[in-house]
Amino acid sequence: MLQFNSLSKRHGSHAALSDVSFQALPGRVTAFLGPNGAGKSSTLRILLGLDRPTTGTALVNGQAYSKLPDPLRTVGSMLDGSGAHRSRTARNHLAWVARAGGIPQRRVGEVLEQVGLADSGRTRVGQFSLGMGQRLGLAAALLGEPEALVLDEPVNGLDPEGIRWIRRLLRGHADAGGTVLLSSHLMGEVAEIADDLVVITAGRVVADGGVAQVTAGFASLEDAFFALTGGAEARR
Numbered sequence: 001m002l003q004f005n006s007l008s009k010r011h012g013s014h015a016a017l018s019d020v021s022f023q024a025l026p027g028r029v030t031a032f033l034g035p036n037g038a039g040k041s042s043t044l045r046i047l048l049g050l051d052r053p054t055t056g057t058a059l060v061n062g063q064a065y066s067k068l069p070d071p072l073r074t075v076g077s078m079l080d081g082s083g084a085h086r087s088r089t090a091r092n093h094l095a096w097v098a099r100a101g102g103i104p105q106r107r108v109g110e111v112l113e114q115v116g117l118a119d120s121g122r123t124r125v126g127q128f129s130l131g132m133g134q135r136l137g138l139a140a141a142l143l144g145e146p147e148a149l150v151l152d153e154p155v156n157g158l159d160p161e162g163i164r165w166i167r168r169l170l171r172g173h174a175d176a177g178g179t180v181l182l183s184s185h186l187m188g189e190v191a192e193i194a195d196d197l198v199v200i201t202a203g204r205v206v207a208d209g210g211v212a213q214v215t216a217g218f219a220s221l222e223d224a225f226f227a228l229t230g231g232a233e234a235r236r
């Protein structure tokens, strides 16, 4: 389980996050939605120990990420695409991540297969398309067979077939009991995959609940998104 408890983050006088609280539960796909600059990446970076909150806590199974005994086997994450150096091959990059995380090298071939990059393992990352980079980022997240997946904008750059593929993969992970938290600025792309929605705008959570609950009273998911986020934008 991933828990965010009254997170706030200030950059000087600017409040990037204000009292952000929500949970992502095992067996469910939770979509963290909001327009550009709403605070999605800031929240996920704090969860993964890459940034500190001004106040509040972000916990993985009740513990701070930095205290996890085996982080890569607990939470697989993807922020900003693959993060791999352009001159590395996909296989080298994953082998390096596996070594750093104490994960057996056999997993490298397995995850390349799983994300559909088995034939591109020896290609340099600099030659990858945006979608291939996303697949490589996901491969790294899956290396440790983690219970939780935390993915920042995972469908960016994927073609329609790629989007269907990632939906199936994330659905399968949740159905097997895993926790999935993914961020997106596009309501439509997560509509068919998410069980729960958390909508953030201007650093504040403005809706949190099951998809049906959050979108009740709106003609469509898109309408719900714009009403929830547009309203908060207008109040700024």
Ligand SMILES: Nc1ncnc2c1ncn2[C@@H]1O[C@H](COP(=O)(O)OP(=O)(O)OP(=O)(O)O)[C@@H](O)[C@H]1O
Residues within 6 Å of the ligand: 011, 014, 015, 016, 034, 035, 036, 037, 038, 039, 040, 041, 042, 043, 185
């Ligand atoms: N290091 C920083 N210094 C100053 N302001 C920052 C810093 N990091 C983030 N912010 C601000 O915090 C707010 C939230 O940014 P964040 O990147 O978390 O949003 P986001 O929802 O992930 O948006 P996007 O979809 O564009 O990535 C923005 O106003 C951003 O400008």
